Amino acid sequence: MYMKTLIAANWKMHGDLSWVQKPAEFRKLYPAGAGQVEVLLCPPAHMLLAMVRAARGLDIAIGAQNCHDKASGAYTGEISAAMVAETGADYVILGHSERREMFGETDAFIAAKTKAAQGAGLTPIVCVGERRAEREAGQAEEIVGAQIAGSLAGEIDGANLVVAYEPVWAIGTGLVPTLEDIAIMHDHIRGCLARRFDEATARKIRILYGGSVKPANAKDILALVDVNGALIGGASLEMDSLADIARQA
Ligand code: PGA
DSSP: OOEEEEEEEEEEOOOGGGGGHHHHHHHHHHHSSSSSSSEEEEEGGHHHHHHHHHHTTTEEEEEEEBBBSSSSSSSSTOHHOOOOOHHOOOOEEESOHHHHHSSSHHHHHHHHHHHHHTTTOEEEEEEOOOOOOHTTOHHHHHHHHHHHHHHHOOSSSSSSSSSEEOOOOGGSSOOOOOOOHHHHHHHHHHHHHHHSSSSHHHHHSSSEESSSHHHHHHHHHHHHHHHEEEEGGGSSSSSSHHHHHHHHH
């Protein structure tokens, strides 16, 4: 089954408006059409609109890092899926472990956001991943399976969905699971998605790996059968390292 590898940059709470030159900078290093790779930049919310404009004509998608499940209302500090879509962004990262851990996001809340994002015409990237103690206790697959079931509960369209496996202990730490462990988990996630939707739908859902992806390890990770792209934090802030990773795909 053919699908374009998705190289997604999660800039987290980094950057300023001068970063609008980054899409052009990236394209100088990695021209459009150089490989079968879709590139996605997810900046902080204040630069979404400017980034969408800066990326126009460069074949680079733009995404948000979060959105709320309600369309509008008294939710100080939040941004709705429709507001994200209005900027021209195409994607939204949901349920990142930093949001689950620091902001108490539950699977049910993430499922509601996922539905809202799809309703607004966005493609959600739903993140799952176990903590270190859970892996050490041999519970990684069970935890991730429960996150998949809970975060994709309800009326979710499997045809407009990306899933990212990001072990919490690998994010920003330089630690990465073994290739075998990544392969086992991605296969497990594919199976969970087949049970949640159906085999044909599951085969078309891109499953990204995230957690300390760097130019040095990207090639081996991206070569794994059920790894359909990467979600990259630290190594995505510099365009030369992001382009290096895209070249490995
Ligand atoms: P990292 O972050 O690449 O810096 O480990 C990945 C992520 O949090 O999405």
